[in-house]
Amino acid sequence: MDDALSTEAEMVHARPGRLREFWFYFRENRGAVIGLWIFAAFAFLALFGPWIAPHDATAQFRADTLVPPFWQEGGSWKYILGTDPLGRDMLSRLIVGARYSFFVGVVVVSIAASGGILIGLIAGFAPQWLDSIIMRIMDIILAFPSLLLALVLVAILGPSLTNAMIAIAIVLQPHYVRLTRASVLSEKQKDYVTSARVVGAGYLRLMFITVLPNCLAPIIVQGALSFSTAILDAAALGFLGMGAQPPTPEWGTMLAEAREFILRAWWVVTFPGIAILVTVLAINLMGDGLRDALDPKLKRS
Amino acid sequence: MPLLRIRNLSVDFATASGAFRAVDAVDQDMETGEILAIVGESGSGKSVSMLALMGLLPWTATVTADELSFDGHDLLNIAPRARRKIVGNDLAMIFQEPMSSLNPCFTVGWQIKEALRSHLGLNRKERHARAVELFEQVGIPDPEKRLSAFPHQLSGGMNQRVMIAMAIACKPKLLIADEPTTALDVTIQAQILDLLADLRRDTGMGLVLITHDMGVVAETAERVSVQYAGQKVEEQPVGALFATPHHPYTGALLDALPERATEKKLPTIPGVVPGQFDRPAGCLFSPRCKFANDKCRSTPPPPLGADMGYARCFYPLNANERIAS
Amino acid sequence: MSDAPVMQATGLQRHYNVGGGLFQKSRVLKAVAGLDFEVHAGKTLAVVGESGCGKSTLARMVAMIETPTEGSLTLDGKPVRAEDWADLRQSVQIVFQDPYGSLNPRQRIGTILMEPLMINTKLSRADREAKAREMLKLVGLRPEHFDRYPHMFSGGQRQRIAIARALMLDPKVLVLDEPVSALDLSIQSAILNLLLDLQERLQLAYLFISHDLSVVRHVADDVIVMYLGRAVEKGPKAEVFDAPRHPYTKALLSATPRAEPGAEKERIKLKGELPSPLSIPDGCPFAPRCWKVQPKCRAELPRLRGQPHGAACFFPENGTYPE
Numbered sequence: 001m002d003d004a005l006s007t008e009a010e011m012v013h014a015r016p017g018r019l020r021e022f023w024f025y026f027r028e029n030r031g032a033v034i035g036l037w038i039f040a041a042f043a044f045l046a047l048f049g050p051w052i053a054p055h056d057a058t059a060q061f062r063a064d065t066l067v068p069p070f071w072q073e074g075g076s077w078k079y080i081l082g083t084d085p086l087g088r089d090m091l092s093r094l095i096v097g098a099r100y101s102f103f104v105g106v107v108v109v110s111i112a113a114s115g116g117i118l119i120g121l122i123a124g125f126a127p128q129w130l131d132s133i134i135m136r137i138m139d140i141i142l143a144f145p146s147l148l149l150a151l152v153l154v155a156i157l158g159p160s161l162t163n164a165m166i167a168i169a170i171v172l173q174p175h176y177v178r179l180t181r182a183s184v185l186s187e188k189q190k191d192y193v194t195s196a197r198v199v200g201a202g203y204l205r206l207m208f209i210t211v212l213p214n215c216l217a218p219i220i221v222q223g224a225l226s227f228s229t230a231i232l233d234a235a236a237l238g239f240l241g242m243g244a245q246p247p248t249p250e251w252g253t254m255l256a257e258a259r260e261f262i263l264r265a266w267w268v269v270t271f272p273g274i275a276i277l278v279t280v281l282a283i284n285l286m287g288d289g290l291r292d293a294l295d296p297k298l299k300r301s
Numbered sequence: 302m303p304l305l306r307i308r309n310l311s312v313d314f315a316t317a318s319g320a321f322r323a324v325d326a327v328d329q330d331m332e333t334g335e336i337l338a339i340v341g342e343s344g345s346g347k348s349v350s351m352l353a354l355m356g357l358l359p360w361t362a363t364v365t366a367d368e369l370s371f372d373g374h375d376l377l378n379i380a381p382r383a384r385r386k387i388v389g390n391d392l393a394m395i396f397q398e399p400m401s402s403l404n405p406c407f408t409v410g411w412q413i414k415e416a417l418r419s420h421l422g423l424n425r426k427e428r429h430a431r432a433v434e435l436f437e438q439v440g441i442p443d444p445e446k447r448l449s450a451f452p453h454q455l456s457g458g459m460n461q462r463v464m465i466a467m468a469i470a471c472k473p474k475l476l477i478a479d480e481p482t483t484a485l486d487v488t489i490q491a492q493i494l495d496l497l498a499d500l501r502r503d504t505g506m507g508l509v510l511i512t513h514d515m516g517v518v519a520e521t522a523e524r525v526s527v528q529y530a531g532q533k534v535e536e537q538p539v540g541a542l543f544a545t546p547h548h549p550y551t552g553a554l555l556d557a558l559p560e561r562a563t564e565k566k567l568p569t570i571p572g573v574v575p576g577q578f579d580r581p582a583g584c585l586f587s588p589r590c591k592f593a594n595d596k597c598r599s600t601p602p603p604p605l606g607a608d609m610g611y612a613r614c615f616y617p618l619n620a621n622e623r624i625a626s
Numbered sequence: 627m628s629d630a631p632v633m634q635a636t637g638l639q640r641h642y643n644v645g646g647g648l649f650q651k652s653r654v655l656k657a658v659a660g661l662d663f664e665v666h667a668g669k670t671l672a673v674v675g676e677s678g679c680g681k682s683t684l685a686r687m688v689a690m691i692e693t694p695t696e697g698s699l700t701l702d703g704k705p706v707r708a709e710d711w712a713d714l715r716q717s718v719q720i721v722f723q724d725p726y727g728s729l730n731p732r733q734r735i736g737t738i739l740m741e742p743l744m745i746n747t748k749l750s751r752a753d754r755e756a757k758a759r760e761m762l763k764l765v766g767l768r769p770e771h772f773d774r775y776p777h778m779f780s781g782g783q784r785q786r787i788a789i790a791r792a793l794m795l796d797p798k799v800l801v802l803d804e805p806v807s808a809l810d811l812s813i814q815s816a817i818l819n820l821l822l823d824l825q826e827r828l829q830l831a832y833l834f835i836s837h838d839l840s841v842v843r844h845v846a847d848d849v850i851v852m853y854l855g856r857a858v859e860k861g862p863k864a865e866v867f868d869a870p871r872h873p874y875t876k877a878l879l880s881a882t883p884r885a886e887p888g889a890e891k892e893r894i895k896l897k898g899e900l901p902s903p904l905s906i907p908d909g910c911p912f913a914p915r916c917w918k919v920q921p922k923c924r925a926e927l928p929r930l931r932g933q934p935h936g937a938a939c940f941f942p943e944n945g946t947y948p949e
Contacts, residue, residue: 020318021318024318190727190728191722191723191724191727191728192727192728192729192730192731194691194720194722194728195720195722195728195729195788195791196730196741197691198689198690198691198715198718198719198720199715199719199741199742199745199746199791199795200712200715200716200742200745200746201741201745202745205745210730213730213732214730214731214732342810342811342812343781343810442898456899456900458899459899486676486677486837486900487676487837487839487878487881487882488676488877488878488881488896489676489899490881490883491881491883491893491895491896492895492896494883495895513810513811514883515811515885516840516882516883516884516885517883518885519883519884519885519886519887519889520883520884520887521883539887540887540888542887543885543886543887553812554811554812555885557811557812557814557815558811558840558885559814559815559818559840559841559843559844559845560840560843560844560884560885561885562844565822566819566822566823567815567816567818567819567844568815569812569815569816569819570812570815570816571816573780573782573783573813574810
């Protein structure tokens with residue numbers, strides 16, 4: 001007797017999977033694809049840098065200080081991008097430095113995102129008074145100039161790469177809180193959340209199983225964009241002497257060390273600067289593509 | 302010469318997974334002062350064909366047609382500037398959601414006067430007088446006061462009246478109403494449908510009513526065109542369509558109406574409208590049609606003659622009644 | 627089968643405080659202002675009304691998402707209190723209008739169907755899955771649909787899934803909040819058939835909320851017509867549709883377009899629009915739009931009188947107002 005009802009069974013036809021659709025929209029944006037390739041190269045260098053680099057990043061070739069890049073007079077193929085005042089190979093330092101920037105990005109985004117998502121979820125589900133308290137605290141953090149706040153935090157914690165990362169994560173976190181809270185509030189209105197409540201789902205289940213997976217798209221986009229902010233901020237802190245300490249080949253620290261040689265040897269500041277610029281630009285382009293592909297509100301057509 | 306003449310209109314959309322044909326070889330004629338209803342379910346392409354006429358489709362759409370003419374103008378190869386002159390003046394459109402069709406930042410009076418300024422070039426005083434006159438015409442009580450109201454201060458029905466006032470501001474020859482009452486309550490729906498019918502009678506404009514509601518069609522339209530999966534499957538005068546549908550889809554649709562039910566179990570149409578990936582080779586309705594045979598499944602049927610309601614079917618319903626009469 | 631109602635509501639009310647800023651006193655919005663009804667096993671009670679009449683608030687109260695401000699709700703003779711919601715949940719479930727919003731897009735159909743069991747019962751995973759698969763079959767879907775995501779389904783199929791989820795806990799009362807309004811005509815009839823079939827098999831009590839009178843006429847046993855939070859007419863379907871007593875019911879029936887071209891009918895045109903629910907007029911709420919309004923209507927609130935068919939009108943159409 002069940003057959004009477006199954007006659008209405010309708011065909012489900014093959015539609016492209018989420019991944020293919022994502023790739024279609026991502027590919028539309030040429031800048032994003034270029035960004036993705038550069039980011040892939042960057043990640044590759046971060047993982048395998050020490051094995052690719054022609055020299056040891058901290059080895060000082062005392063005989064060859066401030067050698068210019070190979071195409072300039074006095075340059076040689078031994079040091080493709082020249083050497084710094086202590087005779088360390090620039091190219092090797094840049095390649096190994098990618099690891100620090102990547103590490104900074106990953107750690108900062110993980111800390112900021114996990115903390116921000118958690119606080120945002122709580123704010124979205126909490127009664128109004130708690131929500132107000134959380135959001136006002138976030139507003140206060142956002143009211144400080146971010147770099148200044150990070151500086152203060154590092155000054156309190158003591159200058160090191162780890163502390164710089166913690167400081168940047170704290171500064172970036174309110175963005176995640178706001179974003180998560182906003183999407184939680186809009187998802188909470190939807191019928192499927194009400195259905196889950198009618199079925200008897202508790203708050204924890206509603207927060208983490210029902211609502212959170214549906215809020216992830218904008219958070220992923222924010223993650224990509226704050227990856228670049230983290231690299232930039234870490235470089236800035238390094239430049240100010242508050243981040244990674246010498247002789248770490250961190251790009252910002254390299255800039256700081258080479259500051260006094262700007263006029264005599266342009267390459268010691270230009271190449272780390274270009275490395276930061278290209279990486280940040282590539283990640284931002286990729287983030288834009290991610291947003292186009294993941295955030296249906298901004299999708300064209 | 303008909304007011305509107307569409308021949309072999311097709312619209313394709315580029316999507317993530319290839320081209321999707323939303324409108325497929327649609328022919329449509331429309332005389333001055335006529336009420337034509339285009340009926341179809343979601344995905345039947347009923348709105349898309351009219352949006353193509355207005356030039357309001359997004360960039361992903363490709364429009365092809367043998368002919369697309371309105372009031373002597375060729376709308377297919379027209380320059381955008383010339384099209385803008387026609388659209389809004391002689392050719393106007395109202396949409397389903399009156400709330401989102403109006404700009405929430407400005408008063409409705411400002412918006413209607415802006416439309417008057419850009420199309421008719423009246424001076425300030427004339428614009429105000431005309432706006433008041435239009436509001437009276439569409440039955441908005443206390444027009445002077447309502448002109449300075451914002452859209453969110455008015456109800457859905459009032460906003461739809463404002464939209465209609467803006468649409469008829471330039472005395473269009475053709476008004477396209479895309480599901481104008483779907484978002485409204487029945488008592489308000491009755492008011493708006495009466496208003497549209499009255500306006501048609503008073504101004505002599507043509508009215509295209511796009512809807513999925515068979516009741517609205519029966520009470521308002523004069524001629525009905527039924528669309529299915531992008532194709533026009535049948536066209537008949539309203540009385541004949543409801544009495545003797547020729548295409549099996551029309552017949553099944555009418556049978557599925559709860560108000561026509563004779564017993565507790567309603568007749569149904571099995572399956573769903575074909576999508577992008579399961580478009581049948583033959584007749585588009587063949588997978589769901591209870592009369593379909595191998596010929597239907599392999600060969601797409603061409604439209605029949607006017608006596609058979611241009612039905613795209615090899616074996617039209619109610620053929621004998623027609624021959625007998 | 628006893629004649630006792632599965633669910634009974636007496637004087638059910640729900641008020642909201644709106645506005646109320648720093649300088650403004652908040653005002654009370656009476657979304658539902660006093661409603662009595664009974665729902666019987668195997669029967670359908672339809673609630674009809676236009677937007678803003680409080681029918682969705684009613685659905686949320688019955689489905690135990692909102693607490694009534696006043697009045698009582700009993701389930702099988704036991705009062706429904708907020709403290710007991712967790713235990714009573716299983717008896718009342720809800721199906722929403724929008725099949726696209728009511729299923730979690732990140733969960734597989736199987737997970738969606740098994741979730742109610744996971745939360746409310748101690749069944750093993752295998753038992754849960756068996757039950758979910760059985761339910762999938764009952765609502766006319768195929769076993770292979772179990773592992774798919776909602777976006778792969780059409781509107782009608784999603785509504786079947788939503789119905790299946792609502793039935794997982796063997797409820798006694800099913801609240802159907804405009805279950806077919808978002809569906810195409812050809813799909814609508816199949817879903818209505820399914821609902822009627824399930825009702826007969828499982829002896830479910832339906833609270834069917836809709837604005838579509840032709841659908842209500844087809845499915846309902848009893849009808850309540852609501853206007854601005856109050857029931858203006860209540861009675862068996864045939865009587866309400868064939869001999870409406872309240873002028874609003876009559877106007878609603880006459881305004882509903884019928885799929886019969888050229889049918890002779892007199893359409894009652896209602897003046898004006900729904901008043902704001904914040905400023906409901908004294909006396910009969912329908913008085914400002916009524917075509918046969920008398921001074922008495924503006925001064926005094928008519929009560930719903932008459933059993934089983936009653937109307938809240940001093941001057942009803944087919945009958946008189948009992949003093």
